[in-house]
Amino acid sequence: MGTEAAAAVEGKAKPRTLDQQRKRLGLYMTLPAQLLLLFIVAFPLVMQLYVSLTLWSPLDGEDWYYAYKSFTWFYNYIDLVTNERLWDAIGRTVLIMAVVVPVEFLIGFGLATLFVDSFPGKRIFYSILIMPMMIVPAVAGYMFFMIFQSNGPLNQLLGIDTVWLGSPNLAMIAVMVADIWQWTPLMFLILLAGILGVPEDQLKAATLLGASWGQKFVRIVLPRMKTVIVIALVIRAVESFKLFDLMFIMTKGGPGVATETISVWIFKLTFNDLDWSYVAAIGLSILIALSVFAIIGLTVMARASKRMNADVVD
Amino acid sequence: MAKLELAGVTKRFGSTTAVAEIDLVIEDNEFFCIYGPPGCGKTTILRLLLGLETPDEGEIRIDGRTVNDVPAPDRNFAMVFQNLALFPHMTVRQNLSFPLKERKMARDVIERKVGEVAETLHITSLLDKLPAHLSGGERQRVAIGRSLVRDPNAYLMDEPISALDARLREEMRVELSRLQRELNHTLVYVTHDQEEALSVADRLCVMKAGRIAQIGTPQEIYNSPISRYVAEFVGSPPINLINGTFDAGKAEFRVEELGVALALAGELDQADGKAVIGVRPEDVIIERSEDGISAKIHEVEPLGAFTIIDIAAGEHKLRAQIPGQPQFELGEPVSVRFDLAKCHFFDDSTGKRFATGASLT
């Protein structure tokens, strides 16, 4: 029994009201979780910031906490901004994002609308359709690596001998095709869930009021799916920014650095060059840059949803 | 089994006052209903009793002991929820023994207690069935049985049957009041359905906007409403209200347009001015003669056991409820009388009833 409770029993302290007891209990019960969360989030961040301000590398033969011996202030960051390889990698990453996300969205949405009504063999088609998503990305990468070989099945089928993975532009296209193949199903699943979430009664009501299929889609389905669409796009945009496995297995960023994305570049820096303080600087920079984008994005979304929930609509 | 008391209880949520100055005594073994429109604070009273809310002012007492600072589990109430909250994957026996197993009682004690409770509630034959195979009434018995095994101070129920369809509700409320009489426990019952409130309660409390409007037996509330609000709120179809004037000198109530002049009996503490007469639909008498107020039939709703007839008398719309299936044509001219002994008279501004019963002048 706690001292407070004992005191209360003896009548020395004024008993707390039920409301106060309840609030206190809530604090005690969430405290461990709050501390744990603080540790998980704060520690790696501080460590990364520390290392990124030095020239430390595991090759130095010293543990990471001795990194202050090679303290350089913002050298890594300054070097980073002027490094063309970084900007090229960002450019390629954004290009991939800009191509695959819209394509996946359009195909996924198209397929999702087909799956609203029932048709014979729907279940089988459904299973086949979501299968790519289930395959380990490394395996998918290897599969496409084989397909796009100069003497691979694709060239044989088309009767040509194009060198896909060996030429800079075609290698990009090959990787994009692989990514679209693998991740359209996810888009399809999210959007299908969204479409099915549109109340059926409202669609029936619209039909009975004389609305055609297209009118129902534009006036009921699309506006009701706004949130789901944004979520699907955000998830895929973030994921495609992190694209690594497919790329690494199919091209290793080659030929040369022609398909090198940020992830692939960081991988090379980490495991080939062992330049860990530089990697820490890149990681932190990307985190900050993405956080800024995320905050902007969330503010826009919050404002939009506030407008949606406003009493008066325009 | 306990006597429950609320003395001067007020509860605010931020700037809104949920309930104000509630004085209420619920007697031991009483079936007590709290009846009011949505948002009148009836559920707040239940939550205050249960200990889920703390009153801002006033005291809550169980058998005379103040329990304001006693947490909910220690008040030993049994709350029966709207969905009854039986565990669907357990048999009736397992459902009943659950609270006892939680208390780590010996197996033979549990078995004996469950047996006793099942006997009391006449559900012995159902012990090995799953809740899904029970009727609504049986499920209610099991839900009550589960709380009975631990002998609570009182049962609290918040609209326990309002989600059911009309026919089932009718059966369940009879079942419920039978059960309460068998168990002889205090039962506090919150509802917004007046048929339920009137039919089951020993006494009921009519609420209005966080305050008590009237407390009494169903008969008292219905036959002697304290105010226009209670008269209007209890009774379906609602009471007919007609505006008129009261002359204190002659003790006379008049409605000029209808040619009504009534002499009020007894000592009246009421000044000259506007007043309202209230006539229950079943006290409106429709005749095919010339004596009463002349009116026209506006609408006839035959409901089988009785017929609801809307009548238009000049600008006034009256509603009558007549037993059986009388035949009237729409637009037919009729004459209307009131059962004068049962008419109520209310002050127009305060809404207070100042007289009941009258005679023709």
Added chain:
Amino acid sequence: MSSIELVGLTKRFGDLIAVKDLDLMIEDKEFVAILGPSGCGKTTTMNMIAGIEHPTAGQVLFDGVEVQNVSARRRGVGFVFQNYAIFTHISVYKNLSFGLEVTGVPAGEIERRVADMAKLVRLTHRLEWRSSRLNVNELQRLALGRSAILGPQIFLLDEPLSNLDAAFRAEMRTELKHLQHQLQQTMVYVTHDQLEAMSMADHIAIMDLGVLQQFGTPLEVYNKPANLFVANFMGSPSMNLLPCRITDEGGEVVLDFGAGGRLMVEDESLLALCKKAARQDLVYGVRPENVTLRRGEKEGRGLSLGVNFVERIGARSIVHLGETDHEIKVLEGNQSPTKVGETLDAVAHAGASHLFDAQTGVAIR
């Protein structure tokens, strides 16, 4: 100018027969209630009239023209859903104008018609609101207005009042009836509430387990129920139904209620019914309002029963008498002097008794 005729209408969902061989004729400008417990097929029937469901067999005819192959979009039927199916993401105005916009009505006319309809359903002051903000009573009126604005000749309503509170429900009953008079439409109304059906409909179709049980005016189905189901479903409190055997004792016809007692039949209309009974096992029925309780008359004309419980519900009192399984209810007035524990003679009014075949449930007429 819009009658609805259903001919041999059947709907199966897999093994389940939702509606079975339904024949129904709904005349032009009539208000018909389809009444039954949940799962009786009433909503499916309505959906087939609207064209949302396609019948497995049978025909739907509007004014004698088959429409079961016309799409729901082109049937021009007004439909109010139980949950109203309001488009909550757009304004009240946009909800009202929806049907006009999608059918290509010119902008000026839309504005005028929306304004008119808003006035009729009393939502003018809410037009700019997002419809999700309306309360349930307003949603109900919006749902009505949104369909009515297209001026359909046939209006279908699926339990539109079941979400409303009791006081407003009573008000809406009257309002709906007046609206139907005003709009001069054929209205079909689905409900599980017999009181709603009784008070509003010109005719009631009572369904159970997908089968039509009886079709008639409210008083016809109330006074002359075709079978046990209808007898039990119509009326509140419900009809007293007691299983009995018919016996002949020295020329006198006697109904034997087992533990419930015995009744010598004197009422002539009941006597006539008894003579028509083909079997001995019957169910005797009498409505609670058609029983009188008498004190101290030992003539054996009624059943002598103990009072268990008296429900006093304002104008009415419901007296419960007799043993479990043979319990009967009697309707008395506000001033009923009956007390718990009394033993009284329950006497049925002349001509008010019903007899049903215990096996088939069919009423003996």
